[in-house]
Amino acid sequence: MSMTFSGQVALVTGGSAGIGRATALAFAAEGLKVVVSDLDGEGGETTVRLIREAGGEATFVRCDVTREAEVKALLERTVSAYGRLDYAFNNAGIEIEQGKLADGSEAEFDAIMGVNVKGVWLCMKHQIPLMLAQGGGAIVNTASVAGLGAAPKMSIYSASKHAVIGLTKSAAVEYARKKVRVNAVCPAVIDTDMFRRAYEADPKKAEFAAAMHPVGRIGRVEEIASAVLYLCCDGAGFTTGHALAVDGGATAI
Numbered sequence: 001m002s003m004t005f006s007g008q009v010a011l012v013t014g015g016s017a018g019i020g021r022a023t024a025l026a027f028a029a030e031g032l033k034v035v036v037s038d039l040d041g042e043g044g045e046t047t048v049r050l051i052r053e054a055g056g057e058a059t060f061v062r063c064d065v066t067r068e069a070e071v072k073a074l075l076e077r078t079v080s081a082y083g084r085l086d087y088a089f090n091n092a093g094i095e096i097e098q099g100k101l102a103d104g105s106e107a108e109f110d111a112i113m114g115v116n117v118k119g120v121w122l123c124m125k126h127q128i129p130l131m132l133a134q135g136g137g138a139i140v141n142t143a144s145v146a147g148l149g150a151a152p153k154m155s156i157y158s159a160s161k162h163a164v165i166g167l168t169k170s171a172a173v174e175y176a177r178k179k180v181r182v183n184a185v186c187p188a189v190i191d192t193d194m195f196r197r198a199y200e201a202d203p204k205k206a207e208f209a210a211a212m213h214p215v216g217r218i219g220r221v222e223e224i225a226s227a228v229l230y231l232c233c234d235g236a237g238f239t240t241g242h243a244l245a246v247d248g249g250a251t252a253i
Contacts, residue, residue: 007086
């Protein structure tokens with residue numbers, strides 16, 4: 001994949017594994033300097049090592065996206081290291097199986113909303129002023145196909161991803177004339193460590209997950225990374241406020 005980027009620096013939260021790591025590697029492969037952030041220091045440092053081994057430049061900054069002081073420090077570290085922020089992929093998130101809505105707990109609700117919604121809001125709150133000051137930038141938030149419709153037995157998670165799309169669209173409209181574009185990527189089931197942990201004990205569930213996509217398989221992390229880079233690149237300059245489903249046709253049914 002070859003794309004054109006006017007900027008030089010990208011930030012990826014939730015970059016220690018899965019979609020975040022794949023996207024950090026993809027940004028670096030395009031010649032961008034990458035700040036990798038996560039609570040998982042070992043995984044984040046591994047992502048940075050992989051980027052450097054491939055000839056890229058990257059820095060790891062540990063951050064809990066639910067804490068404003070840490071998010072503010074993350075952005076300060078980004079500017080201190082590389083002088084600016086051109087692209088941000090707000091990918092940090094959690095997924096907890098709740099069962100039916102009435103069986104969910106307050107602790108689950110607070111945890112999911114804290115990371116998936118407050119974390120995205122805090123990141124944009126501190127990213128957008130930097131982009132405004134430098135004349136523009138692009139942000140992509142990780143939502144989900146669960147944010148585009150119902151997700152039975154995952155009602156809190158679904159609500160959090162609907163909220164991410166709401167934040168994305170609102171920010172996109174607020175800053176459209178200031179050259180800050182904001183979009184969301186909405187994956188279906190993707191082959192990540194999280195997916196493997198959830199389904200390795202029950203192959204039938206894995207088969208069902210594949211069958212729910214008309215293409216007949218689950219997605220690859222590199223395919224989500226490609227979508228994120230497209231939404232950030234110069235070729236997507238007329239795209240903002242969009243929630244891009246990368247779902248093997250699942251939402252077309």
